[in-house]
Amino acid sequence: MGSPAARPARPDLPVLTGARRRALLPADQREQVDTAEERLPPAARGLVHRMLAAGASVGAVEGLASVWSGLGRQTQAAVLDPLRIGPALRQQDGTTCGSAVLTMLAATGDPALALWLASGTLLVEPGGRPHLPPELARATAEELDGLARRTVTARAAALHRAAHRATTTARPPTPPWPRRWGTPPWGAAAVARWVGLRFAHRPVTGTGSVGLQQAAHALDAGGPVLLYSGGRSAVRGPAPVLPRHVVLVLPAPQGPVVWEPAGGRTCPATGARLVADALGSAALGGWRHSAWVVLPR
Numbered sequence: 001m002g003s004p005a006a007r008p009a010r011p012d013l014p015v016l017t018g019a020r021r022r023a024l025l026p027a028d029q030r031e032q033v034d035t036a037e038e039r040l041p042p043a044a045r046g047l048v049h050r051m052l053a054a055g056a057s058v059g060a061v062e063g064l065a066s067v068w069s070g071l072g073r074q075t076q077a078a079v080l081d082p083l084r085i086g087p088a089l090r091q092q093d094g095t096t097c098g099s100a101v102l103t104m105l106a107a108t109g110d111p112a113l114a115l116w117l118a119s120g121t122l123l124v125e126p127g128g129r130p131h132l133p134p135e136l137a138r139a140t141a142e143e144l145d146g147l148a149r150r151t152v153t154a155r156a157a158a159l160h161r162a163a164h165r166a167t168t169t170a171r172p173p174t175p176p177w178p179r180r181w182g183t184p185p186w187g188a189a190a191v192a193r194w195v196g197l198r199f200a201h202r203p204v205t206g207t208g209s210v211g212l213q214q215a216a217h218a219l220d221a222g223g224p225v226l227l228y229s230g231g232r233s234a235v236r237g238p239a240p241v242l243p244r245h246v247v248l249v250l251p252a253p254q255g256p257v258v259w260e261p262a263g264g265r266t267c268p269a270t271g272a273r274l275v276a277d278a279l280g281s282a283a284l285g286g287w288r289h290s291a292w293v294v295l296p297r
Contacts, residue, residue, distance in 0.1 A: 243291035
């Protein structure tokens with residue numbers, strides 16, 4: 001008998017999305033993008049498509065190519081893989097796990113945001129205009145200047161505060177959501193930013209639930225998932241597990257990984273364990289069960 005067929009590789013959605021957006025550019029702008037890509041070392045060229053997928057202009061892509069060689073190795077590594085600075089992006093208190101996860105999610109999809117978090121550097125487009133990722137659009141020049149001189153943790157904390165405000169004030173929580181629980185799933189779905197995807201939220205009603213199956217399918221398709229965890233509730237309802245924590249499950253070449261914001265660390269995951277609600281308490285921040293998922297529509 002022959003060996004079993006290899007499982008198809010998960011699609012790299014940021015690169016695929018960026019390639020599609022490049023194809024839609026006018027010929028002269030495609031040439032600018034290609035020139036910028038050629039200026040980068042081979043290991044960093046995928047950042048060009050990731051920038052385009054995140055909505056960056058051609059000028060911002062050129063800005064990245066211009067500064068890349070002058071960045072330190074640690075900064076370059078963080079832009080290529082923001083999980084490398086995961087401990088510095090961990091949650092600041094008991095209510096900001098969701099805000100930390102949303103910040104990490106955005107950074108993994110947007111090299112410009114990852115660069116700012118890692119070094120305080122804003123990309124500059126031709127003509128001198130700074131490129132501001134959406135998370136920084138409301139910040140003043142003075143605030144950005146001050147944060148540029150501070151630590152990765154301080155910059156992350158500023159984004160956590162902004163995400164917390166956005167997720168808890170965007171609309172009245174329905175059903176009521178205690179503030180001590182932090183980010184409501186519907187708020188996270190409204191604010192989540194990754195490669196232009198729109199997000200939805202689903203309660204988890206038990207092992208093998210539709211919500212967990214949809215989350216596993218999303219990961220197989222190359223998308224990220226926000227997974228709420230918690231403990232069992234004595235009250236029956238649509239979500240029998242009380243949501244107390246949020247972790248980020250990201251697609252990766254070797255299989256999905258969980259970023260746990262309390263410690264800022266990662267651990268491997270599988271779709272089968274996700275559907276079986278068996279990721280383990282370490283991956284779920286000390287909790288044992290899945291309660292809710294936020295996933296691409």
